[in-house]
Amino acid sequence: MAPASPSTTTSPLPTVPGIKNIVLVHGALADGSSWAKIIPLLQASGYHVTAVQNPLTSLADDVASTTRALARQDGPVLLVGHSWAGMVITEAGDHPQVAGLAYIAAYVPDAGQAMGEVAQQGPAPAGGQNMRPDAAGFLTSTPEGVVADLGFDLTPTEQQVFIATQQPLAAAATMEKVRVAAWQTKPSWYLIARDDRTINPELQRAMADKINAETHLAPGSHLLVLSQPEAVAAFIQEAAQKAGAQHKS
Secondary structure, eight states: OOOOOOOBOOSOOOOOSSOOEEEEEOOTBOOGGGGTTTHHHHHHTTOEEEEOOOOOSOHHHHHHHHHHHHHTOSSOEEEEEETTHHHHHHHHTTSTTEEEEEEESOOOOOTTOBHHHHHTTSOOOSSOOOEEEOTTSEEEEOHHHIIIIITTTSOHHHHHHHHHHOBOEEGGGGGOBOSOOGGGTSOEEEEEETTOSSSOHHHHHHHHHHTTOEEEEEOSOTTHHHHOHHHHHHHHHHHHHHHHHHHHO
């Protein structure tokens, strides 16, 4: 599949028969509620949506949790991952139920790569080094990092809620290597966060190009799943429609 020219997705699309199951996988520091603005938009278009609650204790644990969610689906699935979850869906996407992969400002590893390696393959992000480990080796962002970089386009209330509810990621998880790269055999889509200060947009574009993903562009910070829900929902719906058409052909 040849990559399409980048475009900005703006409004949700009507559902098309084909893939009705969408499984959403949250990033680091987040949980399934990070999709709260997007889920109603997808459901209103007739999709069956499952938001995974991953433990963030290891890559293997997150893959196992996502795989359990995939096994509960009753047909083909579009598997969607934000940020860290790009690592998760790359491996979990090898599940036979998965018909397509959708990456949202996400890391895209090759088989045998860890997140730490992928992050070093492109230009550094514009934001500062905001992640801090605790005594148990779990990472969270500083409040300043959330406000200035990670979610600079959220409302002040949303920023403070994110700071209070962020779920730590095990630092060791960033060095775990994926065992298989599902994008090698499954069609893929990628939504670049144009103003991302956490994963450089140039790195996002390079990762999308590497996997021949159909690439879209949306304004917003790394947390565009919170700040740009309409654009993200439209991107997911378009990917689901196209993955469904390819799955049936």
